[in-house]
Amino acid sequence: xxxxxxxxxxxxxxxxxxxxxxxxxxxxxxxxxxxxxxxxxxxxxxxxxxxxxxxxxxxxxxxxxxxxxxxxxxxxxxxxxxxxxxxxxxxxxxxxxxxxxxxxxxxxxxxxxxxxxxxxxxxxxxxxxxxxxxxxxxxxxxxxxxxxxxxxxxxxxxxxxxxxxxxxxxxxxxxxxxxxxxxxxxxxxxxxxxxxxxxxxxxxxxxxxxxxxxxxxxxxxxxxxxxxxxxxxxxxxxxxxxxxxxxxxxxxxxxxxxxxxxxxxxxxxxxxxxxxxxxxxxxxxxxxxxxxxxxxxxxxxxxxxxxxxxxxxxxxxxxxxxxxxxxxxxxxxxxxxxxxxxxxxxxxxxxxxxxxxxxxxxxxxxxxxxxxxxxxxxxxxxxxxxxxxxxxxxxxxxxxxxxxxxxxxxxxxxxxxxxxxxxxxxxxxxxxxxxxxxxxxxxxxxxxxxxxxxxxxxxxxxxxxxxxxxxxxxxxxxxxxxxxxxxxxxx
Numbered sequence: 105x106x107x108x109x110x111x112x113x114x115x116x117x118x119x120x121x122x123x124x125x126x127x128x129x130x131x132x133x134x135x136x137x138x139x140x141x142x143x144x145x146x147x148x149x150x151x152x153x154x155x156x157x158x159x160x161x162x163x164x165x166x167x168x169x170x171x172x173x174x175x176x177x178x179x180x181x182x183x184x185x186x187x188x189x190x191x192x193x194x195x196x197x198x199x200x201x202x203x204x205x206x207x208x209x210x211x212x213x214x215x216x217x218x219x220x221x222x223x224x225x226x227x228x229x230x231x232x233x234x235x236x237x238x239x240x241x242x243x244x245x246x247x248x249x250x251x252x253x254x255x256x257x258x259x260x261x262x263x264x265x266x267x268x269x270x271x272x273x274x275x276x277x278x279x280x281x282x283x284x285x286x287x288x289x290x291x292x293x294x295x296x297x298x299x300x301x302x303x304x305x306x307x308x309x310x311x312x313x314x315x316x317x318x319x320x321x322x323x324x325x326x327x328x329x330x331x332x333x334x335x336x337x338x339x340x341x342x343x344x345x346x347x348x349x350x351x352x353x354x355x356x357x358x359x360x361x362x363x364x365x366x367x368x369x370x371x372x373x374x375x376x377x378x379x380x381x382x383x384x385x386x387x388x389x390x391x392x393x394x395x396x397x398x399x400x401x402x403x404x405x406x407x408x409x410x411x412x413x414x415x416x417x418x419x420x421x422x423x424x425x426x427x428x429x430x431x432x433x434x435x436x437x438x439x440x441x442x443x444x445x446x447x448x449x450x451x452x453x454x455x456x457x458x459x460x461x462x463x464x465x466x467x468x469x470x471x472x473x474x475x476x477x478x479x480x481x482x483x484x485x486x487x488x489x490x491x492x493x494x495x496x497x498x499x500x501x502x503x504x505x506x507x508x509x510x511x512x513x514x515x516x517x518x519x520x521x522x523x524x525x526x527x528x529x530x531x532x533x534x535x536x537x538x539x540x541x542x543x544x545x546x547x548x549x550x551x552x553x554x555x556x557x558x559x560x561x562x563x564x565x566x567x568x569x570x571x572x573x574x575x576x577x578x579x580x581x582x583x584x585x586x587x588x589x590x591x592x593x594x595x
Contacts, residue, residue, distance in 0.1 A: 108526040112257040113516040115180055115531070126183035126576055133291045134178075139524065146177045146521050149287035158279050158337065173276055174569030176520045177288055180531060180551040184578035187547065190253070190261065193444030194535055195543045198249050200435040201268065201422045202539060205245040207438075209235045209418060219437045220430045224454055227505050228427065229475050230269070230420025232383060234390055238407055240416050241314045242541060247414035248307070248378075249537040250274070250549075253445070255516040262448045262513070264532065266423040266431070268415060270380050273550040274536045275338035276570055278303060278345075280550075284572040296577040298547040303536070304345035307378075310540030314412050315375045322375035325349045325365060327356070329381050329397045339380050353381070358401030363411045376412045377402075383417045425474040425508045426452050449511060453504040462509040463500060466493040469509040471500070484560070486512050515560055518571060520553060530554045532562050533573065548573030 110117045116127045123131035137145075150172070158173045182190075207214050208225060215222045225231065250271030252264040281300055285292055308324065315322035328339040330352055343350035349365065356374065357364050364371040379386065385395040390403040405411050421427060429450040432443040451469070453459040462469060471483040483496045500507045517528035535549035551571040552562035562568040 108519050109528070111517055111528045112514050113255060113259055114528060115255070115516050115518045116178075117519070124181075124183075127181045129295060130179070130181060130291070130574075137291075142177070142521065143524065145287045149175055149177050149283050152283045152286050153279070156279065156283075158276070158283075173279070174555065175280060175283060176529075176553055176555075176569055176571050177284070178519050178521060178526070179284065179572040179574045180518050180533070180548075181574045181576065182548065184576045187575045188578075189444065190535070191545045193263075194251055194537050194545050196435060196439065196441065196444050197251065197263065197266070197431065198246060198537045198539055198543055200438045201249075201266065201431070202244060202246050203438040204434050205416070205419055205422050206239065206243055208421065209238060214434070214437055217437070219433050220427065221454075224426055224452070224505070225421065227454075228421045228424045230383070230418070230424055232418035232420075234403055234407070235416070235418035241316060241409070241412055244314050244539050245416040245419050246422065247310060247314060247416075247539050249415075249539070250534045251537060253533045253535065254448075254513060257514040257516070261445060263431070263445050264448055265425060265428060267534075268419045268423040270335075270382065270415070271534070271536070272335040272338055272380075273534055273552075274303060274546070275341040277536070277546065277548070277550050277573070279341075280570060280572040295574065297574045298577050300547055303546050304342060306538055306544050306546075307342070308346040308348070310538045310544070311376045311378055311412075311414055313540035314414065316409055316412060319375040323348075323365075323372060324376035324378065325351045325356075325374055327351055327353070327377050327379040327381055329353075329385070333380070335380065342378075353396070353398045356399045356402075358399060358405050361401075361405050361408045361410050363399070363402065363405050374411060376414065378414050383420065386413075386417060420475075425450075425472055426454060426505065429508065448513060451509045453500050453507040453509065456504075459500065459504050462507075463497050466496060466509075468511065470512050471496055471507055471509045474506055474508060484512065512560075515554075515562075518551070518553065520555070520571075522555075522557075527557065529557075530560050530562065531571070547575040 110119060117123055153175055154172050204214065214220050215225060246268045248271060250267040250273060253261055254264045255261050277300055311324045312322050325348055326339055326343040328336060328350055340350055351365060355366050363374045365374050381397055384392045385397040387398045387400060387402040388395045389400050406413050429452050432447055435441060435443045451458040451462050453462055466485045469485045471485065473481040483492060515530035515532060518531050519526045520529040531551050531553045533549050533551050536546045538544040551573045553569050553571055554560060554562045555569045
């Protein structure tokens with residue numbers, strides 16, 4: 105096999121160069137593959153992706169918007185025992201965040217008890233006043249979540265952020281696995297990897313579980329903003345895999361408090377909408393009146409209980425990066441448990457003392473806007489210039505609520521094929537969590553890889569790629585671990 109030198113914490117190799125226990129079988133198979141054959145299989149994988157039309161869009165890129173999904177052939181491998189801990193931590197976290205969103209739009213006990221500052225919550229850009237007093241079916245607000253995990257160089261796994269609005273990327277998990285089987289089939293076979301192919305079935309099941317109770321045979325659709333959205337491939341893919349219609353706002357109408365879909369045979373009532381449109385554009389009568397993407401009257405139909413929206417409008421308050429800092433306390437408040445998965449230590453700039461610390465230590469910290477995504481608006485303090493830091497001091501002081509800061513952690517690495525050699529590249533992991541009557545965690549998730557040497561930015565829009573994620577099989581995972589029930593729970 106090609107020579108490889110681990111840097112920091114490597115997911116496949118120990119510091120001394122020996123493969124980690126979970127990776128030994130894979131490395132043994134990799135060792136008998138020549139450099140030329142490995143490159144040929146990588147090219148075959150890339151050709152498969154192109155032929156299958158697996159793309160994503162990058163807005164404003166000088167080379168055009170539509171790109172073939174970047175994929176690296178060497179997988180990330182996760183031991184069964186470690187995954188069981190991660191899975192339980194994710195179920196715990198999403199269960200608590202559902203209770204949190206339910207509470208803040210109703211009794212607001214957690215605010216009254218001072219666990220989360222009221223001013224912080226009420227100043228969140230993603231707080232939605234029309235949702236006050238509303239309770240969705242099964243008390244589920246966050247039907248689909250993507251939780252970003254990183255491993256620090258000391259081996260600790262941290263939650264980097266929560267994505268509870270319209271998290272994307274799961275289609276690439278499924279397609280990465282398909283490409284892996286085609287291009288690396290002989291290596292993949294017999295590795296006892298837990299399958300991921302059941303995700304669309306699990307997603308549809310949970311969407312239908314949360315349909316309005318009066319819908320005897322509920323109909324679900326995927327609502328997309330259209331072909332120019334960066335995740336349009338995923339919208340079409342998931343609709344096809346679930347066997348339901350892909351619609352745009354112009355395909356739906358609201359009549360007498362119910363939602364209907366226009367078809368060639370007339371109209372059909374819609375009971376569940378998996379929406380991939382941001383809150384602001386869902387309904388011009390409730391949010392942005394200039395929206396051409398949404399459906400007039402949709403929120404009124406939703407509040408009447410005649411249709412389910414997944415995810416519920418207003419869930420964004422739970423993935424606000426300032427609210428993120430309080431998630432361990434949120435878990436403790438609602439569940440009486442310590443968080444299984446740690447947060448990255450976080451400074452909230454709306455707190456004056458924490459803000460002073462951030463301003464005085466920018467050279468050591470990563471500063472993030474509280475509501476941006478895709479890796480935009482971030483200051484990497486240790487890699488920044490004094491001029492850049494001075495500019496961020498002004499930004500923070502002008503709007504401290506809009507920023508948080510964290511220490512710059514060294515993400516773990518995975519061997520990645522770079523031209524004619526293997527090199528370590530930094531990775532994160534986005535597992536996907538589904539919530540209905542019970543909580544389901546997809547085995548593994550989307551491993552995103554920073555393809556640029558030394559980069560910590562894994563987002564595809566900024567040059568990142570992806571890898572297949574292998575969770576190794578065990579009797580405990582195959583039989584399923586205890587699931588949190590989501591209905592009728594409270595603090």
